[in-house]
Amino acid sequence: MRLLEGKTVLVTGASTGIGRAAAIGAAKHGANVAINYAASAEKAESCVAEIEAAGGRAIAVQGDVALPETATAFVTAAKDAFGRIDVMVSNAGICPFHSFLDMPPETLERTMRVNLHGAYYMCQAAARAMVAQGEGGAIVAVSSISALVGGEFQTHYTPTKAGVHSLMQSAAIALGRHGIRCNSVLPGTILTEINRDDLADQEKRDRMTARIPLGRLGEAEDLAGPIVFLASDMAAYVTGAALLVDGGAYVNLQ
Ligand SMILES: NC(=O)C1=CN([C@@H]2O[C@H](COP(=O)(O)OP(=O)(O)OC[C@H]3O[C@@H](n4cnc5c(N)ncnc54)[C@H](O)[C@@H]3O)[C@@H](O)[C@H]2O)C=CC1
Numbered sequence: 001m002r003l004l005e006g007k008t009v010l011v012t013g014a015s016t017g018i019g020r021a022a023a024i025g026a027a028k029h030g031a032n033v034a035i036n037y038a039a040s041a042e043k044a045e046s047c048v049a050e051i052e053a054a055g056g057r058a059i060a061v062q063g064d065v066a067l068p069e070t071a072t073a074f075v076t077a078a079k080d081a082f083g084r085i086d087v088m089v090s091n092a093g094i095c096p097f098h099s100f101l102d103m104p105p106e107t108l109e110r111t112m113r114v115n116l117h118g119a120y121y122m123c124q125a126a127a128r129a130m131v132a133q134g135e136g137g138a139i140v141a142v143s144s145i146s147a148l149v150g151g152e153f154q155t156h157y158t159p160t161k162a163g164v165h166s167l168m169q170s171a172a173i174a175l176g177r178h179g180i181r182c183n184s185v186l187p188g189t190i191l192t193e194i195n196r197d198d199l200a201d202q203e204k205r206d207r208m209t210a211r212i213p214l215g216r217l218g219e220a221e222d223l224a225g226p227i228v229f230l231a232s233d234m235a236a237y238v239t240g241a242a243l244l245v246d247g248g249a250y251v252n253l254q
């Protein structure tokens with residue numbers, strides 16, 4: 001069964017990792033896909049090419065999610081290309097690992113602006129278009145297990161993920177009357193570019209793996225199913241929810 005047939009799905013930060021897997025997953029379920037990317041046109045075009053090779057339709061739009069004008073331009077481009085807006089997957093994010101006591105203000109500022117402000121602007125721009133369209137919609141934000149637990153070198157990052165989780169809860173209330181559902185996924189540790197250097201430390205990698213009941217770190221594709229599900233009518237009565245996708249890591253205290 002194709003869960004997103006004929007819908008338009010927008011995904012931010014989709015040239016790599018979880019965003020790319022979500023974009024390809026949505027296309028496999030029949031969606032027309034618009035992907036936002038920050039810098040690498042080559043990677044974005046390869047995502048579009050993979051979708052088109054499988055018979056789907058996709059466009060790539062460059063833009064820094066930290067800027068409000070990127071969100072309006074992205075939504076406008078998707079609407080121009082596919083005629084409507086049904087789903088926003090707010091995924092773009094950064095995690096420049098750094099110690100707390102000497103955190104450079106610019107690292108803190110940039111992490112907040114990309115991860116939290118970026119999610120806000122994207123979800124707001126998509127919601128405005130959905131409200132004008134008058135047929136409801138779905139927003140799925142990529143938060144993190146880090147919305148619920150801390151990280152020594154992530155004092156600037158974990159508050160943004162808690163913020164994204166909270167944004168989906170408040171937006172679910174603000175947009176429910178318009179038939180727009182807002183949910184978040186909370187990935188555990190997923191092997192992507194964002195943590196390639198951090199997980200090059202084999203001891204840390206083994207430690208992270210050891211606390212996962214399912215016995216492995218996640219792959220970007222592990223998020224595609226949960227994101228497609230929350231975006232689809234299968235989740236028609238799900239809003240304000242947060243879905244952990246972590247192999248069981250969060251519940252494994254001892
Ligand atoms: N990999 C992991 O273990 C986890 C990742 N996450 C979240 O998943 C999301 C996706 O990250 P991953 O796929 O893991 O890593 P990734 O590094 O492959 O993907 C992040 C994407 O966001 C894009 N991006 C960064 N800054 C941007 C900007 N200013 N404007 C537009 N795009 C921008 C990057 O170019 C990249 O394509 C992030 O929000 C991250 O916080 C959450 C929990 C765990």
Ligand SMILES: C[C@H](O)[C@@H]1OC(=O)[C@H](O)[C@@H]1O
Pocket residue numbers: 095143144145146151161187188189190194195198
């Ligand atoms: C980038 C990290 O490895 C990753 O990001 C998250 O949100 C997870 O909690 C991991 O710490």
